[in-house]
Amino acid sequence: MRHALVTAALAPLLLWQGRHVRRVTPRLPEAAGPRAGTTGHGPPLRLLVLGDSAAAGVGVARQSEALTGCLLAELAPHHTLHWRLLAHIGDDLAQTAQRLPALAAERFDVAVLSIGVNDVTGRTPPARWARAYADLLAQLRRDHGVRLSVLTPVPPMHLFPALPQPLRWTLGQGARRLNHALATLAQRTPGCALLAAPFPLDDPGLMAPDGFHPGARANLLWAQAAAAAIRRYHQASHDRTPATP
Template identity: 40%
Template sequence: MFRYMVLVCLAPLLALQGLYVRRISLVLPEANGERCGTLGEGAALSLLVAGDSAAAGVGVDHQDQALVGYITQELAKQYCVTWSLVAQSGNTTTDLIEKLTKIEGKQFDVVLLSIGVNDVLSPLRSQQWQEQLQLLTQQLQSQFHTKRIWFTSVPPMENFPLLPHPLRWFLGQRAQAFNRSLEEFVGLNKACGLINLSGALHQDDDLQKAGMAKDGFHPSEPLYKVWGVAAASMIMKQLD
């Protein structure tokens, strides 16, 4: 009850801060480079990386420096990886579901998702998001015959330099609530896995010094590397 009353009192300030952030934020482009390809030798593996601006590589210049670059480079050490990237800045989960319906004739053994930040920024409730995750999972399994779906936890938005307080605190609380729903969902779905980088980010001093991209909202190249390498490691472990 107390928390609800605090949020009611802060609502006008949070709304003003949200407008202010949109006005002053630096808009970075999505990374350049190919959005599909084949890399490596060995057993065939088809991979889809999909989601929002982080999946699209916002914060670095080229896809080789972004999530899809690092994960495919790692997987290619053991597999012949045929990969595709379906991502766009601003994508919510429902946006991604709609975009995926337009892709025909594809099959993906493994899917890595970066989704949730824009849902946190929307009025959506975490339980409603869980229902959308179910729809997305069913779509990936039925439309693309996907065997394994890896979700990435929502990043700790309470640490985003772009955001002023108390908006930073509020969105951090929202992100944590969404992550609890995501963990619950993954725990109930055997085809799904979760990649949570929060521990690595807190323990690695070099990563903390590297910080985020210059907009204070998206990953820097060192963060993309940690993400891509960790995801590839978990995917290969599960495949083995």
């Protein structure tokens, strides 16, 4: 309630600040490089990276420095990876879901998701966002065979250097509200792993030059956290498998 009241009272200032940020913030491209392929050695693992500009590698020059490239480097020594990146600048949850038909009948074991910043800026209500997120996860399981969905929390937007106050505080509160809904969803949904905040954005060296996206070091920490979640899932699955007599 307090967040809604403050946002309403500050609406003219927040609108002006939002327009100003869009005008002065450098517009970085998505990282260059392939968005699908096969790499690595070992048991096969089919991997999908799905979501927004952070997942698409905005903030670094090459996909090898982005989340997907760093994740491949973490997992390739242990798996033959058949992987796909489906992520785009500006996509919110609804737009991400609308892109799933591009996958056709492709099957994946693991999906790593980065969704939420554009829902914060677009003021998607948390309850509606959580319902749509649950639908997306169900579609990934039903249509694409995903057994593990690794959920990335919405980053701490109150720490984004590109954002002035009070816009920074307001968006940070919005991110917290979505993350609360995401934590509840993850607890209720089988086959989900919610990452802890994967990098401390109060370290300016982890941010891209635009002050809004993760840089190469942050992507490495993010990928390491996601890879650890995937390894824990596979170890737990192995432990549950009965031994052959």
